Amino acid sequence: MIEFQAVTKKYPDGTVAVDSLDLTVDDGKITVFVGPSGCGKTTSLRMINRMIDPTGGTILLDGKDIRESDPPLLRRGIGYVIQHAGLFPHRTVLDNVATVPLLTGTGKREARQKAGELLELVGLDSGFAKRYPAQLSGGQQQRVGVARALAADPPVLLMDEPFSAVDPIVRDDLQQQLLRLQSELDKTIVFVTHDIDEAIKLGDRVAVFRVGGRLAQYDTPSALLAKPADGFVSSFVGRDRGYRALGFLTANGVPVGPIATVKVGEQAGSLDGDWAVAVDADNKPLGWVSKQSAQNGEVSADNLVSGGSLFEVDSAAGGTSGSLRNALDAALSSPSAVGIAVDAGGAVVGGVTADTVLAALADARRSGEVPT
Amino acid sequence: MNVDWPWPWLPRNIDDIAEATGEHLYLALLPVLFGLLVSIPLGWAASRWPIARGILVPLAGVLYTIPSLALITLVPLLLGTKIIDPLNVQVPLAIYTIALLVRSVSDALIAVPGDVTAAATAVGYKPARQFLTVELPLAIPVIVAGLRVATVSAMSLASVGALIGIGGLGGLITEGFKRNNAVEMVVAIALIVIIALVIDALLLLTGRVITPWTRARQRTAVKS
Numbered sequence: 001m002i003e004f005q006a007v008t009k010k011y012p013d014g015t016v017a018v019d020s021l022d023l024t025v026d027d028g029k030i031t032v033f034v035g036p037s038g039c040g041k042t043t044s045l046r047m048i049n050r051m052i053d054p055t056g057g058t059i060l061l062d063g064k065d066i067r068e069s070d071p072p073l074l075r076r077g078i079g080y081v082i083q084h085a086g087l088f089p090h091r092t093v094l095d096n097v098a099t100v101p102l103l104t105g106t107g108k109r110e111a112r113q114k115a116g117e118l119l120e121l122v123g124l125d126s127g128f129a130k131r132y133p134a135q136l137s138g139g140q141q142q143r144v145g146v147a148r149a150l151a152a153d154p155p156v157l158l159m160d161e162p163f164s165a166v167d168p169i170v171r172d173d174l175q176q177q178l179l180r181l182q183s184e185l186d187k188t189i190v191f192v193t194h195d196i197d198e199a200i201k202l203g204d205r206v207a208v209f210r211v212g213g214r215l216a217q218y219d220t221p222s223a224l225l226a227k228p229a230d231g232f233v234s235s236f237v238g239r240d241r242g243y244r245a246l247g248f249l250t251a252n253g254v255p256v257g258p259i260a261t262v263k264v265g266e267q268a269g270s271l272d273g274d275w276a277v278a279v280d281a282d283n284k285p286l287g288w289v290s291k292q293s294a295q296n297g298e299v300s301a302d303n304l305v306s307g308g309s310l311f312e313v314d315s316a317a318g319g320t321s322g323s324l325r326n327a328l329d330a331a332l333s334s335p336s337a338v339g340i341a342v343d344a345g346g347a348v349v350g351g352v353t354a355d356t357v358l359a360a361l362a363d364a365r366r367s368g369e370v371p372t
Numbered sequence: 373m374n375v376d377w378p379w380p381w382l383p384r385n386i387d388d389i390a391e392a393t394g395e396h397l398y399l400a401l402l403p404v405l406f407g408l409l410v411s412i413p414l415g416w417a418a419s420r421w422p423i424a425r426g427i428l429v430p431l432a433g434v435l436y437t438i439p440s441l442a443l444i445t446l447v448p449l450l451l452g453t454k455i456i457d458p459l460n461v462q463v464p465l466a467i468y469t470i471a472l473l474v475r476s477v478s479d480a481l482i483a484v485p486g487d488v489t490a491a492a493t494a495v496g497y498k499p500a501r502q503f504l505t506v507e508l509p510l511a512i513p514v515i516v517a518g519l520r521v522a523t524v525s526a527m528s529l530a531s532v533g534a535l536i537g538i539g540g541l542g543g544l545i546t547e548g549f550k551r552n553n554a555v556e557m558v559v560a561i562a563l564i565v566i567i568a569l570v571i572d573a574l575l576l577l578t579g580r581v582i583t584p585w586t587r588a589r590q591r592t593a594v595k596s
């Protein structure tokens with residue numbers, strides 16, 4: 001457990017980066033510090049491993065004042081992932097990951113073996129081990145950065161805007177991977193970002209900072225969206241927070257209706273209605289096709305209209321695994337206004353429409369599932 | 373042109389030439405090595421504290437502009453060394469080397485990316501080990517470039533010592549001039565150039581061998 005007690009960081013020029021911060025980071029959870037530039041979120045993070053020392057207050061790590069620890073030794077017990085990964089350019093990927101075990105006196109062979117296991121854990125095959133960081137993409141470098149932070153198996157992991165410098169698709173991958181790792185490892189993670197969507201996606205709890213280093217609200221993501229503490233939080237959380245709040249409601253009540261499908265290679269003339277989902281041999285969706293787009297010819301990969309997002313239902317278990325947000329987005333992003341529902345294997349099982357999602361939301365409100 | 377013209381002077385004087393060459397290397401290379409060892413802590417200080425940089429870098433620039441002949445004749449007066457002491461040449465050469473390398477070392481250390489040094493601190497390096505195993509290795513390419521310039525220029529400047537009677541290959545040049553022996557002068561000059569080129573090539577090669585990561589970068593296009 002990490003406890004901030006009235007922690008203040010004031011610079012000699014009078015700038016207050018962090019102003020009397022009281023906050024407790026729970027063990028085994030992801031706590032996100034989020035806020036605009038200059039709100040003190042990174043300063044607060046860096047005070048945990050003494051990269052920056054506070055000018056007032058106390059930080060306790062598992063009940064012990066961190067000022068009692070020698071900074072290098074304290075840091076070896078706290079994983080750290082930095083923006084742009086900060087890998088050592090002159091060391092191979094494997095030796096980068098082995099850094100902390102080598103610092104703490106683990107033998108070279110053992111440290112490298114452990115490093116190899118970690119590369120696998122973060123989804124990099126052994127072919128990357130002998131490469132240098134400059135030979136990796138930004139996303140791959142960031143995976144190595146996460147592996148390096150985990151190498152000494154520290155209970156605490158600090159992540160300083162780790163995914164902000166990669167493109168959105170890679171970022172999504174890295175975020176999913178972090179959540180997967182966390183479900184296996186149960187680390188105490190403090191994660192800094194300026195992106196409220198990332199904070200809501202990853203955080204078990206989210207601390208919103210305001211400029212001047214003051215804590216504006218510290219809450220679960222759903223409570224943050226439903227009940228922002230004040231005008232600053234509600235404007236920071238964003239205009240479409242009502243839409244994003246749908247992401248915390250399961251789509252169990254949304255009926256999955258029938259949907260027209262046509263296999264690639266069949267004649268478009270056989271289409272009944274306006275739109276049908278073109279599917280491959282495994283019934284996986286490839287896109288949408290209409291009589292118009294196919295010009296009454298054969299349905300092929302060339303004459304498809306690209307589809308929207310997919311809504312995943314777990315039909316085997318009888319429930320659904322998607323959220324109301326997934327269901328609504330599938331419907332809204334579809335050219336036919338019917339969202340494609342797929343099972344866990346990706347095969348088309350039916351369609352959802354926006355009005356059924358809104359009806360399900362109304363039901364959830366009535367039954368008190370939606371915090372008001 | 374008579375291609376045999378260095379003969380018979382060359383075989384007859386081969387021992388003297390070898391001795392002069394050895395002396396030349398001793399005069400030129402020892403100060404470079406010493407200068408490198410001094411430049412690393414000075415360059416580190418200049419990279420770390422702006423005040424140190426503000427003093428050391430301009431001072432190095434000024435020192436480098438002092439004519440070598442002036443420095444070589446001044447050193448015995450300042451150090452109290454005998455007029456034919458090799459130190460009279462080696463001390464000025466060490467000064468020139470330091471003047472060149474302080475700036476190289478400090479620039480190279482400043483160029484180490486901030487997120488790399490921050491990451492090194494964050495994973496728990498202590499300052500001395502961080503400098504020796506992270507920052508200094510990353511500075512090698514720039515330091516080697518500076519070292520090559522310093523070495524070649526020391527090889528050439530060492531000949532000036534002949535003017536105050538401290539030989540090396542420069543001694544052959546002045547001797548050839550006095551005796552009106554063109555062969556002796558040409559052989560000495562050619563040897564200085566060839567040895568400088570060989571040492572330069574060795575430094576280039578060594579620099580490449582000990583920094584394999586710089587070539588890895590060139591081999592593979594960096595995807596973002």
